[in-house]
Amino acid sequence: MKSSERSVSVWETTHPQAEFPPLRGVAEADVCVVGAGLAGMTTAYLLAREGKKVVVLDDNGVGGGESGQTTAHLASAQDDFYHVLEKVHGEEGAKLIYQSHQAAVDRIGEIATAEGIECDYQHVDGYYFLGPDETPDFLQTELEAARRAGGTVEIVEKLPVPFDSGPGLRFSRQGEFHPLKYLEGLARCIQRDGGRIHTGNHVLEVEGGSTAAARGDGFEVRAGAVVVATNSPINDRLTIHTKQAPYRTYVIGARVPIGAVPHGLYWDTQEHYHYVRLARIPGDLTHEMLVVGGEDHKTGHENDMQVRFDRLEAWTRARFPIEQVTLRWSGQVLEPMDFVAFIGRDPGGQENVYIATGDSGQGMTHSTIAGILISDLVLGRPNPWEKLYDPKRKTISKDSMKEFTVENVDVAVQYTDLLPLGGDVKSAEEIAPGTGAVLQRGLHKVAAYRDENGKLHEQSAICTHLGCVVQWNGLERSWDCPCHGSRFATDGAVLNGPAPYPLKKLEGE
Numbered sequence: 001m002k003s004s005e006r007s008v009s010v011w012e013t014t015h016p017q018a019e020f021p022p023l024r025g026v027a028e029a030d031v032c033v034v035g036a037g038l039a040g041m042t043t044a045y046l047l048a049r050e051g052k053k054v055v056v057l058d059d060n061g062v063g064g065g066e067s068g069q070t071t072a073h074l075a076s077a078q079d080d081f082y083h084v085l086e087k088v089h090g091e092e093g094a095k096l097i098y099q100s101h102q103a104a105v106d107r108i109g110e111i112a113t114a115e116g117i118e119c120d121y122q123h124v125d126g127y128y129f130l131g132p133d134e135t136p137d138f139l140q141t142e143l144e145a146a147r148r149a150g151g152t153v154e155i156v157e158k159l160p161v162p163f164d165s166g167p168g169l170r171f172s173r174q175g176e177f178h179p180l181k182y183l184e185g186l187a188r189c190i191q192r193d194g195g196r197i198h199t200g201n202h203v204l205e206v207e208g209g210s211t212a213a214a215r216g217d218g219f220e221v222r223a224g225a226v227v228v229a230t231n232s233p234i235n236d237r238l239t240i241h242t243k244q245a246p247y248r249t250y251v252i253g254a255r256v257p258i259g260a261v262p263h264g265l266y267w268d269t270q271e272h273y274h275y276v277r278l279a280r281i282p283g284d285l286t287h288e289m290l291v292v293g294g295e296d297h298k299t300g301h302e303n304d305m306q307v308r309f310d311r312l313e314a315w316t317r318a319r320f321p322i323e324q325v326t327l328r329w330s331g332q333v334l335e336p337m338d339f340v341a342f343i344g345r346d347p348g349g350q351e352n353v354y355i356a357t358g359d360s361g362q363g364m365t366h367s368t369i370a371g372i373l374i375s376d377l378v379l380g381r382p383n384p385w386e387k388l389y390d391p392k393r394k395t396i397s398k399d400s401m402k403e404f405t406v407e408n409v410d411v412a413v414q415y416t417d418l419l420p421l422g423g424d425v426k427s428a429e430e431i432a433p434g435t436g437a438v439l440q441r442g443l444h445k446v447a448a449y450r451d452e453n454g455k456l457h458e459q460s461a462i463c464t465h466l467g468c469v470v471q472w473n474g475l476e477r478s479w480d481c482p483c484h485g486s487r488f489a490t491d492g493a494v495l496n497g498p499a500p501y502p503l504k505k506l507e508g509e
């Protein structure tokens with residue numbers, strides 16, 4: 001099992017993660033799904049419904065990745081905006097984006113109803129309101145593009161919120177739910193339909209072929225197909241990781257009186273936007289939790305989370321009648337260069353291997369789209385979204401090329417950290433208990449963490465994916481790689497791929 005040294009989300013405080021025993025030895029299946037987040041579990045559920053023998057493997061718990069850290073806004077409204085998506089993917093592409101995300105919002109509700117999964121699912125309206133940098137023309141431009149794509153959208157003079165929001169855009173038929181309750185329901189259905197779920201299995205290798213396989217230390221699953229739903233693919237070393245970039249995002253939770261803010265999804269239109277919704281507090285008849293996220297930055301580039309939480313709280317207090325902030329957590333999203341996830345056949349050409357990644361802030365719907373699309377591909381059925389989400393696609397537009405260049409120049413810059421120019425601190429003596437820092441020792445970069453008892457834990461600071469230098473993340477107490485988003489616990493264990501292996505131990509550890 002991975003280290004659980006991280007902040008705790010509203011879902012984890014209101015519903016524990018379900019646990020399943022690890023796999024030992026060899027198992028056979030029609031389909032092996034690696035990753036028990038929303039993408040993997042939806043795929044496994046849909047394939048098990050179709051009579052496929054499914055085995056799910058995860059090195060953490062069900063929903064123990066980003067699906068347990070999400071704020072779970074279910075939206076066909078797009079955080080990259082339809083008028084931008086139209087430029088990158090054309091009018092037909094924008095229509096498919098709308099259709100697939102709306103289908104995903106609806107499908108979650110349909111599954112919850114059909115299976116009797118009590119996950120607080122409901123349709124709500126979603127609203128954009130202007131950030132300080134945009135004028136009302138922005139709303140008109142987005143309204144027209146969203147309508148061309150097929151959305152039911154209108155301009156409203158004011159949002160139904162307790163502050164003066166100014167005008168906004170209202171999207172109908174968006175949704176909200178409790179992701180961990182939903183995942184637990186899917187797990188129950190997968191097992192009912194003959195599927196097996198194993199947690200505590202860290203997959204080190206995926207192999208394609210007429211019999212594909214996923215294996216790790218002491219276990220292997222041989223299957224007709226392997227679906228890599230590890231959020232960031234662990235089977236692909238390079239291709240996909242040059243086309244997406246990892247960002248950290250922060251969330252606070254504070255109690256508000258029930259009724260003070262109507263249930264809905266709320267976003268402002270700033271580049272690193274704020275996102276807001278409500279979540280129920282079990283057993284509380286007077287209050288619910290207002291959940292507010294934002295303050296994103298590129299993974300491994302900043303370690304100033306207190307400042308970010310303070311700014312989030314100040315932003316929220318200026319707008320909503322919150323009481324004390326009781327929850328603070330963060331998570332990671334992967335931003336694809338052309339704003340659309342990569343879902344489908346392995347871009348590296350591994351036969352019978354499928355991937356789902358590039359979730360962006362729309363990862364709940366992207367994960368559900370992944371479930372629908374990959375199960376169609378595995379079953380040999382046509383799917384109208386296949387080309388749009390194809391991980392091998394080449395989308396050449398001014399906007400996507402700009403994103404591609406900026407992010408890959410940034411990765412190249414990270415390699416200059418390998419030069420022996422010093423670390424974050426001069427010596428380990430400067431590292432306070434409960435914190436970490438990168439040290440320069442001779443030619444080596446050392447990731448040094450001092451635990452609460454004063455004991456120093458040292459590993460190589462070189463990421464086992466493609467060799468960038470990891471950075472300390474004080475909130476999650478993890479080592480985060482600024483290049484492609486791998487994350488490691490203080491003992492070096494992998495928390496997030498694409499790195500398959502832990503940080504290298506140093507002598508004496």
Ligand SMILES: Cc1cc2nc3c(=O)[nH]c(=O)nc-3n(C[C@H](O)[C@H](O)[C@H](O)COP(=O)(O)OP(=O)(O)OC[C@H]3O[C@@H](n4cnc5c(N)ncnc54)[C@H](O)[C@@H]3O)c2cc1C
Binds near residue numbers: 067331
């Ligand atoms: C703070 C935050 C807010 C968000 N808000 C929204 C929102 O409002 N709406 C929205 O649509 N999306 C949102 N997202 C994005 C969304 O939550 C994610 O995109 C989605 O949960 C990703 O699901 P997943 O199944 O791809 O990945 P995960 O949930 O991360 O699942 C991947 C699983 O793979 C496992 N794994 C990884 N490597 C291995 C390995 N080598 N061996 C075995 N198992 C492995 C992990 O343990 C994990 O359980 C948000 C994300 C964050 C962090």
Ligand code: FES
Binds near residue numbers: 467468481482484498
């Ligand atoms: S994640 Fe690619 S080098 Fe670290």
